[in-house]
Amino acid sequence: MDIEALRRDTPGTANRIHLNNAGAGLLSRRILETVTAHLELEAAIGGYEAAARERDRIDAAHTHIAQLVGGGPGEIALFDNSTHAWNAAFYSMTFRAGDRILTGRAEYGSNVLAYLQIAERTGAEVVVVPNDASGQVDTTALADLIDDRTRLVGISHVPTSGGLVNPAAEIGRITRAAGVPFLLDATQSLGQFPVDVAQLGCDMLTATGRKFLRGPRGTGLLWVRPEALDHLEPYVNEIAASTWDGRRGFTWHDGARRFETWERSYSNVLGLSAAVQQALEIGMDDIGQRAIALGTSLRDRLDAVPGVTTYDLGRQRCAIVTAKVDAMPTADVAAALAAHDINVSVTLPMETQLDTEERGVHPLVRLSPHYYNTESELDRAVEVFAELATAS
Incomplete structure (x- = not known):
């Protein structure tokens, strides 16, 4: 290097x-020039026209991100920040009274507030898994806490407030064995060190472009394991997420694209794609x-x-x-x-x-x-x- x-x-x-x-x-400079070049193109020929001209490069963002996380292009959805990406996954789940959401002490504050809102709304219970002696999620305690009421395990891979790296791969092994969905917030880990969804065993992963990936602000992403789609019903529907059947119904788009919205900043998408390519090349x-x-x-x-x-x-x-x-x-x-x-x-x-x-x-x-x-x-x-x- x-x-x-x-x-x-x-x-x-x-x-x-x-x-x-x-x-x-x-x-x-590469990312800065990528973002500004597309803005200049929009100014020169129009926003719709610039997007049409750059369509192949825009669509390639899904492919590059999939390569970074070890998934497939159809498993990636793009957002304007990681919180919206995380919300798209979490609020697409159904919770009822008695369900349990397991999380760790290091969970990000916005995620915790979402858990509390759903608990208040539905009667679900938020269970905090204790830390072990080192301060990471106690995986033995996690395994003991999972039961037939457990609806979700949500963990921050790296907290916003410290250098801890939670044992996500071990958590993934536990949740996969138990058949419990695992939502991993990788906002502080993606771009800082290798993150591979197959090795981690999570079902959903969210991240941002602005931090260790060095992408532009206003970018976020969601990866969804194809099998996890059975647990998820997108809480927002619009023309980018589904296809109208010509009558009074619709069909969700295949894969994670069903979580996306039609409007986005294409200069930022291209900037994120460039940042991911930069990380892969280094x-x-x-x-x-x-x-x-x-x-x-x-x-x-x-x-x-x-x-x-x-x-x-x-x-x-x-x-x-x-x-x-x-x-x-x-x-x-x-x-x-x-x-x-x-x-x-x-x-x-x-x-x-x-x-x-x-x-x-x-x-x-x-x-x-x-x-x-x-x-x-x-x-x-x-x-x-x-x-x-x-x-x-």
Whole structure:
């Protein structure tokens, strides 16, 4: 991996230390030019006409995404963000009183709110699977909790609030053996390290384009195992999702396309497709190894600084690192880093309510390097943490 060449192709690296890839990765020139070129084409000849001219490239997005996740093109649906993709899967399921939804402590906040809404509406029960001693989903407890009332297991592969990587493949083995649908939120994992739906054993997977994939904002995707369609009835129907039978009925389109809507930003679709192709060309194995190594290095260095504490859980950890300066408010730490042109995020209690219930450590500074970051950039971030810890 030619890091200097990758950085030259990433304009944002010239003026900032970008450690906020769990928020939004920096666009490469290739992706930026792909998006802007289609917008210019729309301006020149019209939106419908530009879409017609670029139809083959637009349709190829499904093929490229399928290659990235290990599925088929007909198993991919495109959305304008990952939450809409996740909602399309979850709200297409039917729940009744007594049904159980199993989830983990690290589940994303919007997902939790959806579970609670359905529980309130239907009488279903939300069951939180405990963590094991390392802080990941306890798969033994999960297996014991699954019974004939279990309607869904919904898990965040990597939480928004830490470096934990949940044991998704083991969860998939358990759910497949039990015949229970498994919805995996891969928003923070896809693009950071290899994600293969066959190996993970999930039935539905959702993700975004803007984070570690380095695609444009306003992009999301849903992968659905063909057999899982038996459990799902799309909660929105429109002309992109089904075919009118000429009378008063309709037939759903084959595969995951039944979850899509007709209108979308084609410049963003092309940008997402370009981002996926970029990741495939660089190689997800190489991307994953470097991103995780940078996260490990940053975490170890911060742990060595007196007055700084990291908070990442799990047996397996990724490029996301969460930390505090012990004697300084988190918002002040983030502001000080920003003043040194270092991009980070801050975790919020409501983004992972179930984790907050158990640990109560949020807000935390969230740092998330990616493969185009350098060791010298990590050095500078650690220097600032050390200065703040000493000053406080």
